[in-house]
Amino acid sequence: MLSQFGPEIWLADGPSIKAAAGFHYPTRMVVIRLHGRDLLVWSPIALTDALCRDIETLGTVRYLIAPNTLHHMNMPDWIDAFPKASPFAAPGLQSKRADIAFAGELTETPEPAWTKDIDHVIMTGNAITTEVVFFHRPSGTLLFTDLLQQLPKGWYSGWRALIARLDLMTEPEPAVPRKFRLAFRDKNALRRSVHKIKSWSPRAVVMAHGTPVTQNVPPFLDRAFAWVPTPK
Known part of the structure; x- marks a missing residue:
């Protein structure tokens, strides 16, 4: 189930998960091995033996x-299975999942335990969700959760297929869905976040819902965020 994607990074795809109005999404998680064989599990999927x-x-699963x-539905099962691991939440999630x-909550400063291997940026100012985009230095991989998506052709049918197409969820290459574009209220913060993401010079992009991008990543990111308004 685990497949190595690059140096010290593995992917695992899980079962689809249901959302509102009968929409369902494929799932993917990432495992990163830090120094000392400690493991960081990003966006855990359904846990199996x-x-x-x-x-x-x-x-050893540590984070x-x-x-x-x-992206929090599977966290309780993982916490039960790995009680010595420390679970971390994106900003705003702790109040949503008080159970x-x-x-701790992720902040603008990466945790000391993984700062040598991983950087991140918090995409603030979005009315739908606050997403933390991770960057794994050894493999040059960006990790997007929902802000970049590309669902397979034929994934939806009927009116859901129409909604997905209008929302840019089924584009020829991964894209920022239209609903997330419209939900960004703070365009200055958005520009700063995108600038930081590009400054890492990533070599690959992995998404929870979409086909990884492994070639020509800088021009891909330019296209994916071309809708971000420039300062006047």
Whole structure:
């Protein structure tokens, strides 16, 4: 179930998950091995015995990351399975999931435990969700949760397919869905975040819902965020 994507980084795809109005989404998580064989699990998918065994061959799960305020449904199962791991929440999630004993909330400063391997930027000012975009330095990989998506052709049918197309969820390449574009209230903060993302010079992009991008990443990011208004 785990597949190596690059140096010290693995992907695992899980079952689709249902959302509002009968929409469903494919799921993907990322496992990053830090120094000392500590593992960071980003956006955990549904936990199975086989997945648990695969992960334990890589190292010790130390950190569980809910990277936005929408990706949290599987966190309790992972916390139960790995009680020594520290779960971290995107800004705003702790109040939404008071039933989860998070170790802390992600801030603008990466945690010291993973700062040598991972940087991140908080995409603030969005009315739908606050998403934390991660960057894994050894592999040059960006991790997007919902702000970039590309669902497979034929994933939806009927009126849902029409809505997905209008929302830019089924574009030829991953794109920022229209609803998230409209939900950004603070355009200055958005520009700063996109600038930081591009400054990392990433070599790959992985999404929770979409096909990874592994070639010509800088021009891809230019296209993906071309809608962001420039300062007047």
